[in-house]
Amino acid sequence: AWRVWSLDPESRANRIAVVFNLVFAIWAFGASLWYMAQEEPAATSLYRFFSWTFCFFPPLILHFTLRVTGQALMDSRWKLPALTLLYAPAVALSLAIPGQVIAPSVHRAGYWMLAVRTNAVYYAFVVHYFSYVLAAVVLSFRASARSAELRSRKRFAIIGASFLSAGLLGFVTDSVFLVLGIEFPNLAILWIVIISLGLNLAMDRY
Numbered sequence: 001a002w003r004v005w006s007l008d009p010e011s012r013a014n015r016i017a018v019v020f021n022l023v024f025a026i027w028a029f030g031a032s033l034w035y036m037a038q039e040e041p042a043a044t045s046l047y048r049f050f051s052w053t054f055c056f057f058p059p060l061i062l063h064f065t066l067r068v069t070g071q072a073l074m075d076s077r078w079k080l081p082a083l084t085l086l087y088a089p090a091v092a093l094s095l096a097i098p099g100q101v102i103a104p105s106v107h108r109a110g111y112w113m114l115a116v117r118t119n120a121v122y123y124a125f126v127v128h129y130f131s132y133v134l135a136a137v138v139l140s141f142r143a144s145a146r147s148a149e150l151r152s153r154k155r156f157a158i159i160g161a162s163f164l165s166a167g168l169l170g171f172v173t174d175s176v177f178l179v180l181g182i183e184f185p186n187l188a189i190l191w192i193v194i195i196s197l198g199l200n201l202a203m204d205r206y
Contacts, residue, residue, distance in 0.1 A: 001025065003200055013068040017199045020060040024192050027053035031189050035111050043105040043112030051102060052094035055125070057192070058132035059087045061163060064199070065136040069143040069156065089128050096121045108183045118179060126175060133167040136160075155202045162198025166191040 001021035008014050030050030037043035063086060067074050073082055100121045105112035116122055140160030147153045174188045 004203055007203055012074075013064060014203060016060060016064040016067060017203065020057070020064060020199070021196055023053050023056055023060065024196055026050070027192070028189055034105075037105075037112050040105050040107070040112055044102065047105060047114050048098035048102050051097045054188075055090045055093045055097065055128075056087075058129050059090050061195070062086065062132045062136045065139045065159065065163075068159065069139050071139070089124075093121070093125050093128060097125060101125065109185050113186060116179075130167065130171065133163055137164045137167070158198055158202040162195045162202075166194040169194075 001018045004014050004017045004021065027050060030046055030053065034043045034046040034050075037046060063083070073079065100119065101116050103115040103117050106115045107113070137160050140156045140163065144153045144156035144160060147156060170188050170191045173184060173191075174186060177184045
């Protein structure tokens with residue numbers, strides 16, 4: 001977060017990237033706590049308390065992409081209504097997920113692993129997450145293909161590849177494996193690192 005901020009404190013895209021990294025840091029701090037939890041109630045409470053963080057990853061990713069690719073919507077009179085619609089699902093899911101989706105944690109792979117109830121709210125989250133990330137990937141690669149400058153093409157390609165790889169890996173290990181009950185470590189935190197490093201690389205070098 002500090003690295004991106006130091007590159008250009010006035011850049012709106014950089015400011016969004018800073019917020020993304022700060023939310024990621026909060027989530028990582030929560031993860032360090034629930035991985036160390038000795039009892040199920042403590043782990044479940046921590047998962048519920050910090051669940052709002054992963055609800056806000058998708059809109060922050062898409063918001064950043066809309067800004068960095070220069071979408072006209074971000075400078076139009078419809079900007080505020082658009083951002084309200086962009087973040088409203090994350091707010092609603094943040095309120096609903098702790099009580100309706102997160103189930104008592106299950107001890108697997110040496111720690112208390114997140115367990116979910118696969119109900120309508122859960123599938124709403126899955127659709128929300130992957131539709132936003134997919135939109136960000138499409139916008140990034142489209143901007144890369146249309147850009148006349150090599151540096152811009154590389155910047156947008158790195159951003160798009162970061163979102164795509166992290167999204168696919170996260171879907172497999174933290175959605176498919178979770179629903180199937182496969183005993184596999186929760187690696188979502190590593191996949192988010194891909195995005196964080198990708199944003200830093202793209203904004204720093206290109």
